[in-house]
Amino acid sequence: xxxxxxxxxxxxxxxxxxLHPKDGSPPQVLANIRxxxxxxxxxxxxxxxxxxxxxxxVVKLVKQALKEAKVSVEDVDCICFTKGPGxxxxxxxxxxxxxxxxxxxxxxxxxxxxxxxxxxxxRLITGATNPVVLYVSGGNTQVIAYSSQRYRIFGETxxxxxxxxxxxxxxxxxxxxxxxxxxxIEQLAKQGKQLVDLPYVVKGMxxxxxxxxxxxxxxxxxxxxxxxxxxREDEQKTLDSTTSADDSLESKxxxxxxxxxxxETVFSMLVEITERAxxxxxxxxxxxxGGVGSNERLQxxxxxxxxxxxxxxxxxxxxxxxxxGIMIAQAGMLAYGxxxxxxxxxxxxxxxxxxxxxxxxxxx
Amino acid sequence: xxxxxxxxxxxxxxNTTPPPxxxxxxxxxxxxxxxxxxxxxxxxxxxxPSKPYRHPILDRRLTRxxxxxxxxxxxxxxxxxxxxxxxxxxxWEGHGGTEGGWGGAWLMMEWIDGPVVRVVLEQWEAWMKQSxxxxxxxxxxxxxxxxxxxxxxxxxxxxxxxxAGVVHGDLTTSNLMLRPSADTSGAVDxxxxxxxxxxxVLIDFGLASQSNQDEDRAxxxxxxxxxxxxxxxxSEPMFDALIAGYRDSYKGALSALKRLEDVRLRGxxxxxxx
Numbered sequence: 302x303x304x305x306x307x308x309x310x311x312x313x314x315x316x317x318x319x320l321h322p323k324d325g326s327p328p329q330v331l332a333n334i335r336x337x338x339x340x341x342x343x344x345x346x347x348x349x350x351x352x353x354x355x356x357x358x359v360v361k362l363v364k365q366a367l368k369e370a371k372v373s374v375e376d377v378d379c380i381c382f383t384k385g386p387g388x389x390x391x392x393x394x395x396x397x398x399x400x401x402x403x404x405x406x407x408x409x410x411x412x413x414x415x416x417x418x419x420x421x422x423x424r425l426i427t428g429a430t431n432p433v434v435l436y437v438s439g440g441n442t443q444v445i446a447y448s449s450q451r452y453r454i455f456g457e458t459x460x461x462x463x464x465x466x467x468x469x470x471x472x473x474x475x476x477x478x479x480x481x482x483x484x485x486i487e488q489l490a491k492q493g494k495q496l497v498d499l500p501y502v503v504k505g506m507x508x509x510x511x512x513x514x515x516x517x518x519x520x521x522x523x524x525x526x527x528x529x530x531x532x533r534e535d536e537q538k539t540l541d542s543t544t545s546a547d548d549s550l551e552s553k554x555x556x557x558x559x560x561x562x563x564x565e566t567v568f569s570m571l572v573e574i575t576e577r578a579x580x581x582x583x584x585x586x587x588x589x590x591g592g593v594g595s596n597e598r599l600q601x602x603x604x605x606x607x608x609x610x611x612x613x614x615x616x617x618x619x620x621x622x623x624x625x626g627i628m629i630a631q632a633g634m635l636a637y638g639x640x641x642x643x644x645x646x647x648x649x650x651x652x653x654x655x656x657x658x659x660x661x662x663x664x665x
Numbered sequence: 666x667x668x669x670x671x672x673x674x675x676x677x678x679x680n681t682t683p684p685p686x687x688x689x690x691x692x693x694x695x696x697x698x699x700x701x702x703x704x705x706x707x708x709x710x711x712x713x714p715s716k717p718y719r720h721p722i723l724d725r726r727l728t729r730x731x732x733x734x735x736x737x738x739x740x741x742x743x744x745x746x747x748x749x750x751x752x753x754x755x756x757w758e759g760h761g762g763t764e765g766g767w768g769g770a771w772l773m774m775e776w777i778d779g780p781v782v783r784v785v786l787e788q789w790e791a792w793m794k795q796s797x798x799x800x801x802x803x804x805x806x807x808x809x810x811x812x813x814x815x816x817x818x819x820x821x822x823x824x825x826x827x828x829a830g831v832v833h834g835d836l837t838t839s840n841l842m843l844r845p846s847a848d849t850s851g852a853v854d855x856x857x858x859x860x861x862x863x864x865x866v867l868i869d870f871g872l873a874s875q876s877n878q879d880e881d882r883a884x885x886x887x888x889x890x891x892x893x894x895x896x897x898x899x900s901e902p903m904f905d906a907l908i909a910g911y912r913d914s915y916k917g918a919l920s921a922l923k924r925l926e927d928v929r930l931r932g933x934x935x936x937x938x939x
Contacts, residue, residue, distance in 0.1 A: 496720050496722045496723060498726075501723070501727060505834075505835075565719075565720045566723065569716075569718070569719045569720070569723055569727075572719075573692075573716075576692045577692040577693075579692070580691055580692035581692075602718040602719075603718070605718040606716070606718045609717065609718075
């Protein structure tokens with residue numbers, strides 16, 4: 302069985318082709334290509350621009366994926382697309398492309414929940430059987446555990462997603478959005494040493510990030526660290542590599558210090574709620590999925606926590622963590638295998654689509 | 666998989682005889698039984714080990730905030746005469762085993778003898794299921810009346826807590842204990858249904874906070890209602906007895922109960938943007 306997965310719920314357009322061999326051997330990735338809409342430093346991606354990007358790239362990417370996978374259209378069984386959750390305009394442009402291909406090639410459609418796609422891809426790649434899942438990305442922050450045919454949400458953010466918090470702070474500091482703002486924050490944070498005081502907001506298994514963003518934006522303003530000029534200065538400094546030797550602790554924080562403090566604080570919150578969920582359901586495996594999941598500091602912290610509980614952490618790299626097409630193909634094919642189809646008249650998309658709305662027929 | 670070892674005890678507990686015995690381990694804290702002052706006086710020891718994944722400064726700040734807030738709630742409640750374990754000692758910066766390093770914070774409390782309500786209700790439900798066929802209708806009625814009475818006592822204990830200006834934050838039947846009163850201790854009818862005699866004692870104030878808001882009080886009750894519904898299905902229909910006990914316990918109870926209606930409708934599900 303071969304499926305094409307089409308993902309475009311945010312600024313990444315991903316086309317993936319997966320093969321589920323008939324003899325029951327492990328699924329194979331035939332093609333996994335992605336094109337990201339990168340906005341200039343200091344700006345986020347707007348829905349209309351992102352949708353335009355997806356529309357202009359989708360045909361090219363599908364052709365390229367088929368070529369890379371060395372399969373012809375006749376070999377494809379179904380076309381899987383992201384039904385939601387995500388940004389309306391980009392979602393729509395990809396759904397239209399999926400519908401068009403379905404009519405053009407006479408293939409059936411399978412609508413997939415984006416979050417379930419992440420979970421199923423993570424399970425496939427890492428081999429984790431029944432983990433507590435931390436799903437962290439630019440749009441979502443959820444702690445999920447599987448129970449009787451649903452991925453149940455144990456804890457989640459009460460306001461913005463953790464990735465959104467990091468991305469928006471990157472905007473404040475005018476850090477480049479290429480390849481991803483979170484990645485550049487991670488690199489800058491490696492030079493940070495001093496921990497500044499930030500709010501820490503955990504309520505049971507839920508958490509909140511908007512107050513932290515306001516606080517660190519305020520600090521950046523107070524110390525004059527935001528804006529374009531500072532970003533250029535910083536670049537100059539690393540080029541000259543004349544590192545000033547002021548290591549005195551209580552000195553003025555640097556841009557790196559702020560990134561470091563932000564990461565330490567929000568990741569501690571995430572590890573804490575994950576630990577609580579693990580204690581609650583009695584699980585020893587943690588799986589981290591979503592774009593923020595490719596952050597190595599988060600993986601390291603989660604690893605220490607899991608080790609102290611006698612368990613282990615499962616994480617993947619950017620090929621599978623960051624939004625991609627194969628995860629949609631993987632989750633779609635699992636549903637397709639149980640007889641699930643999305644008729645053309647229902648092939649819509651939605652911005653709001655909770656993880657626990659999906660009936661997980663393929664697990665017991 | 667191998668059981669993981671609990672972290673080393675902070676001093677002086679790495680050195681006391683008999684050594685503290687581990688009773689329970691949550692995500693945040695470990696509960697031990699130890700002795701205080703003299704080996705014949707039992708005490709409960711709650712340790713919040715340091716979390717090595719956190720930055721040390723952040724770790725100390727959080728641990729200290731949380732353990733002192735728990736201690737403040739306990740001290741306040743003891744002063745107000747609410748039945749909670751008394752606070753005996755506290756160190757928010759405990760010293761770890763060998764290197765004399767940071768070993769987390771600890772809190773020592775009065776030892777409460779008796780079962781947690783969860784066990785009492787579980788035993789009762791199991792016993793009822795087993796002997797239901799052999800009981801007459803009036804016996805079943807009197808059994809249910811006994812449990813209703815227990816729930817009423819729980820409700821009134823929570824009312825007294827709220828009256829004192831504290832919300833528990835994590836009310837479950839595991840965080841309510843039943844301390845047998847002095848004259849009935851030992852008089853548990855072994856073979857039959859478990860005793861429901863005694864005082865209800867509230868424990869574990871790790872998530873407690875000081876609040877007089879109806880919203881927080883209502884959420885406290887809602888959490889307990891959900892917990893009873895999921896762990897004690899047979900006792901759930903008697904939740905109204907708990908509400909009645911709560912209603913009669915203090916003046917502000919009526920407005921908190923009114924708020925509970927709203928909280929029930931609200932639930933905790935919300936639709937989330939991509």
